[in-house]
Amino acid sequence: MGEEVEAQEFSRADRTRHREKVRRCLDVFARMLREERFDTDDPMTGLEVELNLIDERGDPALKNAEVLEAIADPAFQTELGQFNIEINGAPAKLREGGLTTFEESLRRSLNDAETKSAAVGAHMVMIGILPTLAEGHMSLGSLSANPRYRLLSEQILNARGEDITISISGPERLETTADSIVPEAACTSTQFHVQTSPDQFAAYWNASQAIAAVQLAVGSNSPYLLGKQLWRETRIPLFEQAADTRSEELKAQGVRPRVWFGERWVTSVFDLFEENVRYFPALLPVTEEEEPLEVLEAGGTPTLAELRLHNGTVYRWNRPVYDIAAGVPHLRVENRLLAAGPTVADTMANAAFYFGLVRTVAESERPLWSQMSFSAAEENFQIAAQQGVDAQIYWPGVGQVRATELILRRLLPMAHAGLDEWGVEPEVRDRLLGIIEQRCLTGTTGADWFVRRMEERSGMERFDALRATLLDYREAMHSNEPVHTWS
Template identity: 30%
Template sequence: MTDHVSLVRRSLAGTDEFDRRVRDQGGRLADALAEGAFGNDAATLGLELEVYALDRTGESPTLAPVPDAVYEGPADKELGLHNAELNAAPSRFDDGGIAAQAEEVAADLAATRERARDHGLEIVLDAMPAVAPEPGTHEYLDDVEIRGTDGDPNDAAAPTDRRIVVPGGGPDDPVLVARNMRKDPRYGALDNVAVRRAGGEIEFSVPGATAGYRTILFESLATSIQPHVQVPDPSEFPRYHNLAVRTLGPLLALSTNSPFLPGDCYGDGVDPERLVDDTHHELRIAAFEQSMNQGCRKVRVPDDLGSPADAVEHVVADETFAPFLREWIEDEDDVEEEGQKGGDPTSAAWEFDYKRGTFWRWVRGVAGGDPVDGACDERSLRIEYRPLPTQPTVRDIVGLQVLTAGLLRGLVAADHPLENLPHEAAEESFYAAVEDGLEADLAWVTADGERTDDSETIFAEVFEFARRGLDEQGVDEETQDRYLDPIEARWEAGVTPSVWKKQRVRDHLDDGDDLEAALAEMQQKYVELSRERESFADWI
């Protein structure tokens, strides 16, 4: 069996064969798209949900690793030892399918929480922890082992001996192994190539905090939900994709939930009140972009699609990052993950699937999936809507899934002119929502074809056309109200989870707490309300 470090080093050395296979496999997929092989009978929905674990047995909560026994249930492993992922199997995009999504998410979450509780852990529906792991956030995220030649580990464990090295693919080059990252060689290769491109250390900088890390693991602080919307008619896929890009700003503004890092990330010189005012509503976006955008813009708003085949061709043309060949790992016992970082080992397009897993765009088009009776087979086209943070409750999570899918369907069904919004304006709108949430300067084109930045008009159309799309899919009014009303209540009250978090921290600071204590108090209350209330709207 090839060991972890050898596989990472092999990937870092690069391979022309990987790019050749990706081109060939992508060409076959593009040809199949052109021939109509990806058409299906009905739309479907799917969902990915990321969570993290807290140890709440002590005086204050701490970010904590998840034991392997917890993953014997429905949860999958993710990048950090403290992370877990739940996936709802695709179902028809209709009333019954929405109910199936909600039931599966709720059941899987309950089962995972029960397993975690046996180990004194709390599984939290949140987008970023505001409390540190036991050794401290920087110590935890930067804890790496430096390997030289095979079998010659150099722990460099002394706190005063924090060595900066540049990983490489040569037999004598160092390789970094992040101790609090899952030991999957594909994670390891992605980690090492990003660190190598950064010259040995990656800088992460957000309002109030700047630090350098010898690993991408700071990305694991960010957790998200990803609604999937499968499009039955391939000819309509570019329109769905391009409209999805233009909805990024408003939908993110309604969902912001990660304004704070763990409290020990902020130095003594930070003014707490000013930090609360200045911090962005979504630090997740910076965490992902800054971890992987080393020497290129891998993580970003995608370019528009002109044809269905562009969903494949953009992946082929994307810069190769830490390539793997199928035969390197298909028989390896030390490979834990088969999801985002790799592909189905039975796939005839394994290398293409792997590269698509590193095509990090905030909206991603994907060819291929799981069959759903009466709707689609495994040859389908779906939108992966990737910028949304994990929400406080299952009802909120499904609410954003329903809002996203309904809005895209409604805009297409109404032949809405939003696609006329310039791409640059859509991108600016997205990053404005990252920084300012509901108060962002957003961009939109109305149903009458008029350009607007008026938030009242924008959000009125968001909910109007989401309901239009749900009507088109046969979703009854009761289901629409159940899932859309709590999200709409956020706009009416001007309060999203990030706004609530900021206000709670301000309140604790006013009561005399220091910043770290104020963040811990906020985190405790968030966890309690997340477990006790059916939706975030019940908090406000």
């Protein structure tokens, strides 16, 4: 969820001062781009995974503080809800066995963390939304202790001027309200990071937007919310609504949402940061002492703290990231649209598919985004979130096509080629992309498996069935056998 922020109140003067500082940061960022101040050699990749916590019965375990104390590993961090934690993988180069490094490290860390968390009555589950969440978990008391989260909740609710409304229709319909952003905590994700040069950033971001729909179609893993069967990737509409700062009147006026697919292909990373500053008021107007221009002209690297904090409260599904490593600034695309799981093997297959496909699409001589409208990419994204492997999407040169057929015939070969360009070992490439292939052939994602298992329990009371199915899911998750092989 970003930088630590202390509990505080903001005055009108604070907001004015912060806006001016953010704009100074943006000016300095533009100058750094012009002067080519960024690390562009030998790009790194990264991985973050958000996890849910459950008790022995399969209900949410609101114990992340106790779990983190028991794990005592700085790679694990707090998340928005007390039933969430996050693990951050160390950056790695794909040509140096990065995918294997991520996989082995993630599996080892999760096994160790599960052993320690079990001692305090909590177990980890890699799933997009805990299906056993109930209305009683949606209260402010479920937020983590970090003051940032309560402050963020207050700011979003104050901006709205009313409670948050959640309205999602799928096979069933959900209508509910919340007086905090706890529904946002229900959405846990996997985040893939790919470092780029400023010159390449727009191509990698545009490519990530163009392929977002096929990622969702073959990686959906959150079909239930508050006891209702909704979208195959219910996280998408839930997150869009849970962090929406707009009243109904502002929506009608066309004010842009805080959780945003975007509205155009870009030509520079600057476009995205400039949109953030131009369209969105600050939610957390915290102003630091550093003057970025003075730091830059003195030969240093400015943190651009206000610009980064603001960027962290504009929730793009593919987010631009400015960061500093060893005193040198760099840029990353953060691909944040997929749920975790169902297993580490499945998560790494999703990573391989993204890293391989995005490289081929981004570095193609004829850009994919020059062949399709941005609105078509956004429509594909929504359809894939709703329908998963059954989605029919638009693709240039093909027209309307089933997402799984498109992946099998066109996109998997492109992902293979992209991983070859990254320098990934052929046996790792084939094993991980083979998981994506089998999901397409069997029509089985985490969401589909869960729905089918629930259908087998159709005679049970709904939450009893959800608990039993989630416990089955957790047991299969620990086998690390990909979800398409589960019975």
